[in-house]
Amino acid sequence: MEKILVTRSSMPTLSEYMEEISDIWDSRWMTNMGYHYKKLTEELEEYLKTENLTLLVNGHAALELSIQALGLKGEVITTPFTFASTTHAIVRNGLEPVFCDINADDYTIDVTKIEKLITDKTTAILPVHVYGNICDIEAISDVAKKYGLKVIYDAAHSFGESYKGKGIAEYGDVSIFSFHATKVFNTIEGGAAAYKDANIGAELRKLMNFGIKDEERIDGVGCNAKMNEFSAAMGVCNLRHVSVEIDKRKKVVERYLERLSGIKGLKLPNYSRIENPNYGYFPVVIDERYFGKNRNKVFDDLKNKNIYTRKYFYPLTNTFECFRGKYNSKSTPVAEQISQRVICLPMYADLNEADIDRVANALLEGR
Ligand code: T4K
Numbered sequence: 001m002e003k004i005l006v007t008r009s010s011m012p013t014l015s016e017y018m019e020e021i022s023d024i025w026d027s028r029w030m031t032n033m034g035y036h037y038k039k040l041t042e043e044l045e046e047y048l049k050t051e052n053l054t055l056l057v058n059g060h061a062a063l064e065l066s067i068q069a070l071g072l073k074g075e076v077i078t079t080p081f082t083f084a085s086t087t088h089a090i091v092r093n094g095l096e097p098v099f100c101d102i103n104a105d106d107y108t109i110d111v112t113k114i115e116k117l118i119t120d121k122t123t124a125i126l127p128v129h130v131y132g133n134i135c136d137i138e139a140i141s142d143v144a145k146k147y148g149l150k151v152i153y154d155a156a157h158s159f160g161e162s163y164k165g166k167g168i169a170e171y172g173d174v175s176i177f178s179f180h181a182t183k184v185f186n187t188i189e190g191g192a193a194a195y196k197d198a199n200i201g202a203e204l205r206k207l208m209n210f211g212i213k214d215e216e217r218i219d220g221v222g223c224n225a226k227m228n229e230f231s232a233a234m235g236v237c238n239l240r241h242v243s244v245e246i247d248k249r250k251k252v253v254e255r256y257l258e259r260l261s262g263i264k265g266l267k268l269p270n271y272s273r274i275e276n277p278n279y280g281y282f283p284v285v286i287d288e289r290y291f292g293k294n295r296n297k298v299f300d301d302l303k304n305k306n307i308y309t310r311k312y313f314y315p316l317t318n319t320f321e322c323f324r325g326k327y328n329s330k331s332t333p334v335a336e337q338i339s340q341r342v343i344c345l346p347m348y349a350d351l352n353e354a355d356i357d358r359v360a361n362a363l364l365e366g367r
Contacts (some may be wrong), residue, residue, distance in 0.1 A: 002357050006310045008348040009181045010245050012237035020233040029229065032209075034108060036232035040187070043239055045161060048177075049167030050194045054204045055232065059156045059178025059191030061208065061225035063089040066174040066193045067124075070150050074121035080316040080327075081111045081335040082128045086154050087317035090126065094363035098122070099318045101332040105130065106273070107283075107342075110334065111139035118143075124150040129168065130313070131281040134274060137163060137171050152176070159185045159293040160242070162275045169194035184249070184278045185242050187235035190227050248349035249279035255353055256282055256345065259360035265291025266343035281312065282347040284363075285338060295341050305362045307346065314339040 024030060037055060045053045067076075067089055073274045075096045078086060096281040098117050103110045109127040119205065125144055127135045133194045135153070144151045144195045151171075156178035158168045179190035193204055204219070206213055211220030260266055267285040271277040287364075293301070295311070302309050316339050318327035329336045345359055 001306045003308045004346050006346050007182050016237050020237050027350050031228040033231045036229045040232040040235045048169045050169035052201050053192050054201050055227040056191050056208050057225045058189045060085040062176040062191040062193040065207045067093045069200050072123045074123050076124045076126050077117050079127040080318040080332050081313050088100050099332050102335045104334050106133035108133050111136045114143050118147050126152045127149040128154040131283050132157045132278050134163050160278050184280045187231040190231050245349040246278055252351050253279050255356045283342050284347045285341045295343050302362050310344045312344045
């Protein structure tokens with residue numbers, strides 16, 4: 001039986017990509033905000049319905065440098081039910097993550113629990129639109145306004161989604177996106193930050209280029225986080241096809257739902273609350289009491305059949321070895337329970353019906 005992996009990158013045809021990059025052989029301009037970088041920036045601003053976007057080398061750099069650009073200090077309220085990147089971006093800025101629990105419904109930050117975590121050291125909230133599920137933006141904005149906090153959305157999973165008719169990039173002081181090879185839209189490696197205040201953009205562009213302000217002035221401790229031309233060109237090509245890819249993902253979701261709906265002990269993703277979902281992930285939360293198998297058994301059963309799922313997001317970031325003794329996942333019980341029960345099934349545009357059925361059969365067998 002052929003391997004089915006948790007995802008498979010979308011790519012243009014080789015000839016389309018070759019055509020897109022051919023000018024680089026004339027210009028010899030391979031990085032440092034060249035033609036393709038500018039072209040992709042403009043096209044993405046239109047697609048994501050935002051006027052202020054800066055492309056970076058990856059989503060993590062977009063997040064880490066956005067935190068630096070905002071000049072945050074002290075404590076940042078966030079959730080542990082996310083990829084390592086979210087928490088690491090806070091800690092690598094010398095800040096303290098304060099973990100808020102998630103809600104059991106869509107796994108985003110539980111807004112009813114934010115306020116009691118605020119101290120006089122809190123400067124920001126960093127929620128995650130996890131799996132493309134949109135956080136309770138109004139409630140977060142209200143609490144941020146009340147206490148004078150910044151809001152940075154980790155929108156790594158929310159490419160192209162919108163909320164109340166506006167692009168998701170328009171919310172918060174900053175929203176960051178990931179364009180990693182495993183994402184709905186990719187630039188091989190890549191990411192972006194969207195922001196309202198143009199000064200944040202100026203700061204970001206400086207920090208991603210070693211802090212260089214102009215030829216003779218370096219006034220920030222920056223790094224090198226520029227997206228190169230080959231990545232930007234891949235993005236230009238992939239953007240032409242992304243709507244079709246999302247439609248294909250929708251068909252995959254429909255088949256999964258056909259096969260798995262109504263089965264006791266399986267909580268399936270609910271995309272209906274997202275205005276225009278990108279179908280990036282298919283997370284299933286398994287309750288062993290009703291399903292008859294636990295998440296780890298399902299993971300192993302599928303692996304034995306050459307189907308490679310992922311336990312996104314297990315372990316919780318507040319249980320990572322590198323933070324041993326510092327944080328306690330008991331303070332985020334819902335996140336702890338979901339992380340022990342969740343499994344992300346294979347999800348990509350070209351996953352065919354026979355393969356979806358193979359996954360569903362393997363999941364349901366042996367209960
Ligand atoms: N915030 C959040 C909430 C995030 O989820 C992420 C990244 C970030 C921030 C940071 O964004 P970036 O700095 O990454 O732009 C993957 C991705 O590496 C990571 O981007 C992503 N989140 C995370 C959820 O998943 P792994 O370690 O699971 O990926 P990997 O290499 O095992 O790949 C998974 C599968 O994808 C493979 O089995 C096959 C397929 N694949 C992979 C690669 C690398 C391809 O088809 N092509 C490829 O080139 O982390």
